[in-house]
Amino acid sequence: MENIRVRFAPSPTGYLHVGGLRTALYNYLFARRNNGKFILRIEDTDRNRFVEGAVENLIEALKWCGLEFDEGPEVGGSFGPYMQSQRLDIYQKYVQELISNGNAYYCFCSQQRLEVLKEEQQKQKLPQAKYDKHCLTLSKKEVEEKLANKDPFVIRLNIEPNHRIIFDDIVRGKVEFDSNNVDDQVLIKSDGYPTYHLANVVDDHLMQISHVIRGEEWLSSTPKHVLLYDSFKWERPIFAHLPLLLNPDRSKLSKRQGDVAVEDYRTKGFLKEALVNFVALLGWNAGDDQEFYYMNELIEKFTLERVNKAGAVFDLEKLNWLNAEHLRKKSNEELFILLKQEILNSQFSINNYNDSYLLRVIAAMKERVSFVHEYLTKSPYFFEAPKEYEETAVQKNWNHETPAQLQKLSDEFNILVNPEKEDYEHALHKVAEELNVGKGKLIHPLRLAVSATSTGPGVFDIVVILGKEETISRIKNALEKIKIS
């Protein structure tokens, strides 16, 4: 394919929705896969919905996910400006062309008349409420008078009745509409701003967009867009309407049923690699069994032809799994950077752990965490000595003989010099033999003493990481604090 140019065109509502991320990602993958350009265009033609800082947020979220755009706000490009609010004169120019060839017309109808019209149509049980083309009957003179008189107006698309509007969609195949079901859509609002329908078509053409890849919610208005391309005698882009992302109850993914913003997932500790991987698989697969992907692999394999038609439920369980998978694939050094940051934002920020210590903690817990923050919540004992001990673990692993046995173990540890993991193991083995008890009688209480819990890495791994002094100190502490009846 030649000259592939695609765009992600969000309205700046304040944050990047995960559905938006999926749309942006598919655009990005398609562009990179085909050596095309990925463009960001901001659809800010609704002045009532202006949100301060929304564009910056959007760009920040896209960048975090690794979706770098080739043209757009901040980076520029030769088809700018990339903010629709800065292109108003362009839309005016083109809509005049439409008016002069009869494909659009001025409409001076008041809000009230439109409401009355709608009510009447509903009363008559008409299949659909539509504008009645009332202002199309105005003479040229009447229009000029009203314009001169500064009467408020909108400009509407003049849809010719009784014909079929047909277009192809990569995802859905041939889609067909009856023009009688398409309303004379407003193209220019009374404030002079264009509606999405006009702006989107004009910009896609001017920016030489080859493929329009967007959410399914746009499918129903595509006939209007197609008609606009035809009216301008412009070549239509290739359309691909993506299935929606759904809540667990299969309604459109919404805030009410969980997190929808990329930044929500970011603050919850999800890795960008996992989020991107997960979202890519919601509505697309390569046709093989691979589920774990890095961005470069997605780029290599992505095709629009393999995008599904049906909506997909956003399943947190699988995201969690992918997060764990991506976390485990990271090197200890990468995790080290993430963990340092995590510590800085935690109750342990006042402590200073040395690098090699943290690296050893990372290695020991790697298979046991799904999130970086779980290093702190699942193994707090690496970050501070236990204060209280897990009750059920005490009941299960501590009895009246335990204190004496642990004391003996502690004494044995105490005579070790620069012990390695094996040295602790030998010491414990020796004590167990001398006491004539199974090793478990020592191992479990030891674990409890040093970690306050009954789960975690191998106890000798914990001990060797904590070091001899700390281990002995913790055993002493446990002996003082753990009381059983």
Add this chain to the structure above:
RNA sequence: GGCGCGUUCGUCUAGUGGUCCAGGACGCCGCCCUCUCAAGGCGGAGAUCACGGGUUCGACCCCCGUACGCGCUACCA
């Protein structure tokens, strides 16, 4: 209501007329490994392929209808 789109295990999905009494993944359950918890390995439960008609020697795959779901139906995108 109208128009459009969709419908394979709970969820994400494979499947493009015979190889499917439907394969993989997440989750769930069991076993193995084992000082615990994970990870890993092995195995299991789980889908009359929404339903009903066609077409065909043969249909998850093609056609029609029904049901259900979702989207759109704004001077919002």
